[in-house]
Amino acid sequence: MPTPQILADVINILLLLAPTAAVVSLILAGINLRREGLGSIGAGGGFGKWMLWGAVFLTLTPLIGWFSSFGINTSLPAGTAASVNSSWMNGIETSISGFVMTFVVNRIVPTLAAFFVVRAILDASAGESPLLSVLSAMFLLSIGTTLTLMKSFNSGTQFATADVLDGLWNHLAGTILPTASALAIVGAIYNFAVKKPFFHLIAVALGMLSVTAIWKLVQAMVA
Numbered sequence: 001m002p003t004p005q006i007l008a009d010v011i012n013i014l015l016l017l018a019p020t021a022a023v024v025s026l027i028l029a030g031i032n033l034r035r036e037g038l039g040s041i042g043a044g045g046g047f048g049k050w051m052l053w054g055a056v057f058l059t060l061t062p063l064i065g066w067f068s069s070f071g072i073n074t075s076l077p078a079g080t081a082a083s084v085n086s087s088w089m090n091g092i093e094t095s096i097s098g099f100v101m102t103f104v105v106n107r108i109v110p111t112l113a114a115f116f117v118v119r120a121i122l123d124a125s126a127g128e129s130p131l132l133s134v135l136s137a138m139f140l141l142s143i144g145t146t147l148t149l150m151k152s153f154n155s156g157t158q159f160a161t162a163d164v165l166d167g168l169w170n171h172l173a174g175t176i177l178p179t180a181s182a183l184a185i186v187g188a189i190y191n192f193a194v195k196k197p198f199f200h201l202i203a204v205a206l207g208m209l210s211v212t213a214i215w216k217l218v219q220a221m222v223a
Helices: 005-016 018-036 046-058 060-070 087-125 131-141 143-152 160-193 199-209 211-222
Strands: none
Touching (some): 005 087, 018 046, 018 131, 018 143, 046 060, 046 143, 046 160, 087 143, 131 143, 160 211
């Protein structure tokens, strides 16, 4: 029995909106980074959870292919994730995507990042670290770049979700952590100049620079 056209259009809309849902997930990840702190990056934290959902939404179509190996029919209607035949349903998908990208990402997110910058100033004035607010603002302002980076890691295979997560890990270990270690060294120099504890910042910098080696050591010990 052929799939009813309205059902095929609904499936098309949901799959076409998956990248939009990934954008929303990245926004929520940035908000949770400020709300929960650096602990949210690990497993179970809000930042890590929404980054995972972002990867899932970006790779939803190849991920569905896994269900066929479980004996579940996952044959998608012809044209799925390509077009919606019903004009009014196509308008729904276009309107939702346009609203998220034009209004939320281009207008609301920069304003939210600006509020986080103000929050960083208030945190510093209260004697607290402004780091979380600054990091959250930078992450929100780079959502478009982050989404493009995640798409570049998408292999389109059944392992696409794992490939995106692996790519993010490699980018973190090879690009972000070395930059963060340089900032930690700068902080250590500043603390030394003002006669504050600085050895912990040096230890953090060394740890960030050697995180890949530590991971390989752990793998070798387990093997």
